Amino acid sequence: MQVAMKGISKAFGPVKVLEGVDFSIVGGEIHALMGENGAGKSTLMKILSGVYTPDAGSIVVDGKPTAMRSTTDAESHGIAIIHQELNLIPQLSVMENLFLGREPQRFGVLDSKRMRVEAAIWLNKVGGSQIDTAREAGTLSIGQQQLVEIARSLSLNAQVLIMDEPTAALTDKEIDTLFQIMADLRSHGIAIVYVSHRMEEMFRICDKVSVLRDGHFVGERMVRETNFDEIVKLMIGRELQQRFPAREVEPGAVRFKVEDLADENKISHIHFEVRAGELLGVAGLMGSGRSEILRTLFGLRKKTSGQVRLDGATLDLRNPTDAIAAGIGFVTEDRKSQGLVLGMSVRENATLVHLSEYARAGIVNSQAENEAVHQLISELHIHTRDSELEVKSLSGGNQQKVVFAKWLAKPPKVLLLDEPTRGVDVGGKAEIYQIMNRLAASGTAIVMVSSELPEVLAMSDRILVMNEGRQAAIFSAKTTTQQQIMTAASGGL
Amino acid sequence: MSPLENAVLEKVHLPSGVTRLNPQRKALLQKLGPLVGLVAICIGLAFMSPDFLTIGNVMDVARQVSINAMIAFGMTLVILLGGIDLSVGSILAVSSVLMAMLLHAGHSSVLAVAVGILAGAFMGWVNGIVIAPGKVAPFIATLATMTLLRGVALVLSQGSPISDFSSDFFSMLGGGYFLTLIPVPVVSMLVVFALFWFVLKKTVFGRHVYATGGNAEAARLSGVKTDRVQILVYTLSGIMAAIAGVILTSRLNSAQPTAGAGYELDAIAAVVLGGTSLAGGRGWIFGTLVGALLIGVLNNGLNLLGVSAFYQQVIKGAVILLAVLLDRSDK
Amino acid sequence: MSPLENAVLEKVHLPSGVTRLNPQRKALLQKLGPLVGLVAICIGLAFMSPDFLTIGNVMDVARQVSINAMIAFGMTLVILLGGIDLSVGSILAVSSVLMAMLLHAGHSSVLAVAVGILAGAFMGWVNGIVIAPGKVAPFIATLATMTLLRGVALVLSQGSPISDFSSDFFSMLGGGYFLTLIPVPVVSMLVVFALFWFVLKKTVFGRHVYATGGNAEAARLSGVKTDRVQILVYTLSGIMAAIAGVILTSRLNSAQPTAGAGYELDAIAAVVLGGTSLAGGRGWIFGTLVGALLIGVLNNGLNLLGVSAFYQQVIKGAVILLAVLLDRSDK
Amino acid sequence: RQGPDTRGDSTSAQPTIGLSISTLNNPFFVSLRDGAEAEAKAKGIKLITVDAQDDPAKQIAGVEDLIQKRIKVLLINPTDSDAVANVVKEAEAAGINVISLDRRVNGAEVSAHVGSDNATGGKMAAEFLLEKIADKGNVVELEGTPGSSAARERGKGFDSVIDGQPDVKVIARQPADFDRVKGLSVMENILQRNKNVQGVFAQNDEMALGAIRAIEEDGLKNVVVVGFDATADGVAAVKAGKLAGTVQQKPELIGKMGVDAAQLLIDGKPVDKEIPVPLALITQ
Numbered sequence A: 001m002q003v004a005m006k007g008i009s010k011a012f013g014p015v016k017v018l019e020g021v022d023f024s025i026v027g028g029e030i031h032a033l034m035g036e037n038g039a040g041k042s043t044l045m046k047i048l049s050g051v052y053t054p055d056a057g058s059i060v061v062d063g064k065p066t067a068m069r070s071t072t073d074a075e076s077h078g079i080a081i082i083h084q085e086l087n088l089i090p091q092l093s094v095m096e097n098l099f100l101g102r103e104p105q106r107f108g109v110l111d112s113k114r115m116r117v118e119a120a121i122w123l124n125k126v127g128g129s130q131i132d133t134a135r136e137a138g139t140l141s142i143g144q145q146q147l148v149e150i151a152r153s154l155s156l157n158a159q160v161l162i163m164d165e166p167t168a169a170l171t172d173k174e175i176d177t178l179f180q181i182m183a184d185l186r187s188h189g190i191a192i193v194y195v196s197h198r199m200e201e202m203f204r205i206c207d208k209v210s211v212l213r214d215g216h217f218v219g220e221r222m223v224r225e226t227n228f229d230e231i232v233k234l235m236i237g238r239e240l241q242q243r244f245p246a247r248e249v250e251p252g253a254v255r256f257k258v259e260d261l262a263d264e265n266k267i268s269h270i271h272f273e274v275r276a277g278e279l280l281g282v283a284g285l286m287g288s289g290r291s292e293i294l295r296t297l298f299g300l301r302k303k304t305s306g307q308v309r310l311d312g313a314t315l316d317l318r319n320p321t322d323a324i325a326a327g328i329g330f331v332t333e334d335r336k337s338q339g340l341v342l343g344m345s346v347r348e349n350a351t352l353v354h355l356s357e358y359a360r361a362g363i364v365n366s367q368a369e370n371e372a373v374h375q376l377i378s379e380l381h382i383h384t385r386d387s388e389l390e391v392k393s394l395s396g397g398n399q400q401k402v403v404f405a406k407w408l409a410k411p412p413k414v415l416l417l418d419e420p421t422r423g424v425d426v427g428g429k430a431e432i433y434q435i436m437n438r439l440a441a442s443g444t445a446i447v448m449v450s451s452e453l454p455e456v457l458a459m460s461d462r463i464l465v466m467n468e469g470r471q472a473a474i475f476s477a478k479t480t481t482q483q484q485i486m487t488a489a490s491g492g493l
Numbered sequence B, C: 001m002s003p004l005e006n007a008v009l010e011k012v013h014l015p016s017g018v019t020r021l022n023p024q025r026k027a028l029l030q031k032l033g034p035l036v037g038l039v040a041i042c043i044g045l046a047f048m049s050p051d052f053l054t055i056g057n058v059m060d061v062a063r064q065v066s067i068n069a070m071i072a073f074g075m076t077l078v079i080l081l082g083g084i085d086l087s088v089g090s091i092l093a094v095s096s097v098l099m100a101m102l103l104h105a106g107h108s109s110v111l112a113v114a115v116g117i118l119a120g121a122f123m124g125w126v127n128g129i130v131i132a133p134g135k136v137a138p139f140i141a142t143l144a145t146m147t148l149l150r151g152v153a154l155v156l157s158q159g160s161p162i163s164d165f166s167s168d169f170f171s172m173l174g175g176g177y178f179l180t181l182i183p184v185p186v187v188s189m190l191v192v193f194a195l196f197w198f199v200l201k202k203t204v205f206g207r208h209v210y211a212t213g214g215n216a217e218a219a220r221l222s223g224v225k226t227d228r229v230q231i232l233v234y235t236l237s238g239i240m241a242a243i244a245g246v247i248l249t250s251r252l253n254s255a256q257p258t259a260g261a262g263y264e265l266d267a268i269a270a271v272v273l274g275g276t277s278l279a280g281g282r283g284w285i286f287g288t289l290v291g292a293l294l295i296g297v298l299n300n301g302l303n304l305l306g307v308s309a310f311y312q313q314v315i316k317g318a319v320i321l322l323a324v325l326l327d328r329s330d331k
Numbered sequence D: 001r002q003g004p005d006t007r008g009d010s011t012s013a014q015p016t017i018g019l020s021i022s023t024l025n026n027p028f029f030v031s032l033r034d035g036a037e038a039e040a041k042a043k044g045i046k047l048i049t050v051d052a053q054d055d056p057a058k059q060i061a062g063v064e065d066l067i068q069k070r071i072k073v074l075l076i077n078p079t080d081s082d083a084v085a086n087v088v089k090e091a092e093a094a095g096i097n098v099i100s101l102d103r104r105v106n107g108a109e110v111s112a113h114v115g116s117d118n119a120t121g122g123k124m125a126a127e128f129l130l131e132k133i134a135d136k137g138n139v140v141e142l143e144g145t146p147g148s149s150a151a152r153e154r155g156k157g158f159d160s161v162i163d164g165q166p167d168v169k170v171i172a173r174q175p176a177d178f179d180r181v182k183g184l185s186v187m188e189n190i191l192q193r194n195k196n197v198q199g200v201f202a203q204n205d206e207m208a209l210g211a212i213r214a215i216e217e218d219g220l221k222n223v224v225v226v227g228f229d230a231t232a233d234g235v236a237a238v239k240a241g242k243l244a245g246t247v248q249q250k251p252e253l254i255g256k257m258g259v260d261a262a263q264l265l266i267d268g269k270p271v272d273k274e275i276p277v278p279l280a281l282i283t284q
């Protein structure tokens, strides 16, 4: 099968998102689509899968011009997509989600037995055999939900499979399984479009790479014949200075100390300390309880034992307000549902945490607020024309910087980061690392949970590895390896 | 479970971190909360009033409940979508007046009922159009049609009731008995209940209602025609309001242009008391039946106990509040 | 686009991912939609009825609107939270009856008003408690308190109105004039409007209301005490209902236990017509004032034109439907 | 403001009068309006009707709107006797004569009152019921919407007669909100408790008709049901022998006589302060 998109243009209102983009794929290849946040990757793929109709241009399937009017249309042409945003119905069960829109039925009646059996089979294929098919999808972790989506797209038996950042919430173990599946599909002549901000993955699995910049097609390369720097240059239009900027300041005294932390069911026996200016990375498999540690430390979950000390004083954290008052900040893993009020402006989001700093007697001093916001915008290099823009109109990377801005109006003593660069492009990542370094330099103790091992290895001073809710090991980042961390995370040592 | 299923499922081993409590079981327990409440109230009333647990009274309550239950069944689907339909009372009135006019003009009762129900379907369809492709919030859309259609009922009837239809078939629909014991409206209610239960539980359309209510955007991307689902659901709600209108009109032998005012709140209360979430995506039709019975039993009990008018409202409000406070799994 | 705009836009170099249309401008235009509608209706009425644009009539309309506007101001905050308050009419009645009882018992009008407003605050607070920490859906919580409190008003007053308060101060609150021209309720309405505008626009609390309504989870994780914000907002809504009760009681020189029935729908209509989204997080108080005026002008105009009562409902429903269809930026 | 309207209003030749009616969601008041409109038409008077939907605040608004229309006479059918005094004074201050219809205005002078009294009607119903049940037996009272003035007054009149009777027991007083369906359900429920009922007083015909259904379905004989309002359906039920009697307030007549009195006032002629419209009891 061969699919070619020719001269595709698309605008939302006055905003031109794509202009004359050409993109083609053939069966039996894995084709990476790269580009900065907001370059138009998802939009292009939504056009291919019938979610949007292009303003100009055509889609040619096996030589025949084809209109994709709806997702069902695209599916009938063998094109399936895993969307970047999770698209499960939280109240429906896993199997109902798997077959939504094409439920097996007999005489108009749902064939739930077939649904259950087939769902289990498909989940098995993607390494999600532990997921109960009758469980409500909303109760799964993000990573598990992503597996369900992958299983769903496989079950469509598509000829062209589009994966828009399928690994954003997965850890290495699941990614290995996914790549095996992808290789298998390729060998069966299926075409895969792979969108990701994780450069290592592209070099590991893809055959070809196309790059978009600012809605324009800027080039196609064979992966074998290119390298990291060339692709980054295509993407951002210049050389990237440093992928992982180094920290210059040495860690100071112990700032944050956690002893024997446990909650009701997810985590237990957590001990660690973080020095001022130090970054502690937390690695582990999906569902190993990394997020739970941070949520418990931020007062969102009840702890059943343990002590938390900040600068020597014992903290009693019952809710986020307590934690914030003590000087703890928390960047959550899901910026859309937990990090930002999407309908509010950049300004309002940026000052939400520390609004009272600019207020007297509950009345906000607009001038002080605006000044602070403008300073944050320039300090964090947030690309927004206007601080009054709704934050949902920013690109993913810039949204994430706004989440950081919320906490930086008054630098926190401890900053908890949960997947701080999920879905952010290389350039944006580098800028976020710089923000982290600057904070560390000013004495903040940072705890960073991340599923991207290169990031954990490069940015951390020490690395705590989680295994099934317990602390498996703490390594020094200088001396450890990816292999060592993976072994510890899977319970071997 | 089939052997094949067992074979597949046995291989599945639970990782740590997945809760071991069977979630279906937990959900079921929670779902049965309203039923427990209903049973408790019934037992209490049986002790307080010897007249409560008589066949005659039980049949009366069931018949009294049937009108609200019919509307509430339709409302359940609407609320499962995350919507609301305030116009049901007005739709009931318009349908009822139309039927009465046809009957008075000498048309057959079958025609009159058919036109009444079609009119209900049409009015519901208009709601659906305004809400789904029209993208107007259901609350305000149906608030507007509630006012508008009440006006239509008044205009059509000139503000006066239209009474006395000498049709045996028509009067049987609201006042007849099945096997000389069970009132016809109660039988209709149970049949419709079974139908709705089946549709929600066993059909593709039912799944799509839940999916649209849970996350309309995701459902749309999965190929669910969410607009069509919504239009159909509001149409169904209109049909159910019209059917309630048939029962009411037949039972009273009269069509009232002011009939049905405030029925939307009773129906919504029944749905929510039954455990269906106003946020959409979660709920069941059995709960609605229980909720409607709860309200009906309460009204009946207050009458049987001879509670004075003013206190009846206090007690009703307090019981609803208590019931939802005890059963507030989801907001 | 104006040359100025072009000049501004040219200098700005847009990063990828930023929309090019000035969003503030677009939002403002959209926000002014209801105002345009109000002005259009006023112009139309001025042509159709010579009595419409007289000072006397304008003052009358403003005074007639004041009660609904007061309730709607409180309702705006509730709706900004994504909630709803159906109990305002019943709160109004209870407060009104309490005030009348105190006045009849010979207490000063200042005391009576203070107790009435405190009672309103308390009832609103109870709503807030049930809704926020109690996690009951606002619709059903306030539906229950609506019924319950109506019963309380009837019990307190024994079902009869309490009339004739020979207090000049009290009767001035609803019937007096400021500078012999502007009715006191209109002045109160404008003062409260200014206050609410200030609170929403300029205070930390106002910001927290928007944040909680926009994304309660994100707000909570940002340290906003969302429960407290909600409780405060429902308390405010209760206070506003009680203040509306003061105006009504003073104006009628009588407290009616049945007063305020259905006022919740008028208030919600005013808020939504003003462009505040029922989904929460988006809206403004100026729109609510416009929405209330729109409803008031419509009622007044239909009366001035002598439209018959039944058709008035049809027209009102149609106008609301039209208005929201034209202005359905967000669902 | 007396004297001819000189503003060139299209209808300036015709005098304009206003009718503020408590609610048109009730056939009784619809008839009252119809009577007034027919008479106004016959007399060449322009009549503007505004509906208060049983809300005193809406009634005030409606009357204010009528004042803006410079009506000559205001016919007001109060939603509540106490609650309209202020707006009646306002109208009078604007030089408008006010005539109250059906319900009185407390706390303000009106030029005339046309109507018959709800409480007296309640008494009549009680006396008739007593006669029919020979002064003894169990009686049920179906009440209107709690707190409404009609429910209060009719109940008061009825109770004042019934409560003194040694051999009569009121076994239930329950609200059915003037509604036929509720009248049916509530009566069903009451009969489940006690089938030994001799008499029923329903505070309007709608509830009475609902109650009759319940009684028929229970197969009870010889229950005397008395209604109120003499609506078309009620009168038909009396003719059919189902309803023993209904108190007639002659709403059309109230409307007609109100307009007649208004004409006199416009012509500068004196009117009686009290224009009683006799109550009648419709029986077979």
Ligand SMILES: Nc1ncnc2c1ncn2[C@@H]1O[C@H](COP(=O)(O)OP(=O)(O)OP(=O)(O)O)[C@@H](O)[C@H]1O
Residues within 6 Å of the ligand: A138, A139, A140, A141, A142, A143, A144, A169, A171, A266, A284, A285, A286, A287, A288, A289, A290, A291, A292, A333, A451, B016, B017, B018, B019
């Ligand atoms: N809302 C929820 N209800 C029930 N179980 C949940 C919920 N959220 C997460 N879990 C479970 O808790 C476990 C830990 O999830 P969590 O997301 O915190 O893990 P993690 O280590 O942070 O991994 P990741 O962030 O990669 O998903 C998972 O097994 C998941 O199934």
Ligand SMILES: Nc1ncnc2c1ncn2[C@@H]1O[C@H](COP(=O)(O)OP(=O)(O)OP(=O)(O)O)[C@@H](O)[C@H]1O
Residues within 6 Å of the ligand: A012, A015, A017, A035, A036, A037, A038, A039, A040, A041, A042, A043, A044, A084, A393, A394, A395, A396, A397, A423, A425, C016, C017, C018, C019
């Ligand atoms: N429905 C829409 N309405 C208006 N603008 C949109 C819409 N969808 C996307 N955009 C805008 O189009 C541009 C391209 O978005 P798109 O999602 O395609 O980027 P992307 O390359 O997938 O970025 P990322 O790497 O962050 O996923 C962005 O500026 C975005 O704000």
Ligand SMILES: [Mg+2]
Residues within 6 Å of the ligand: A041, A042, A043, A084, A164
């Ligand atoms: Mg994307």
Ligand SMILES: [Mg+2]
Residues within 6 Å of the ligand: A290, A291, A292, A333, A418
């Ligand atoms: Mg996590």
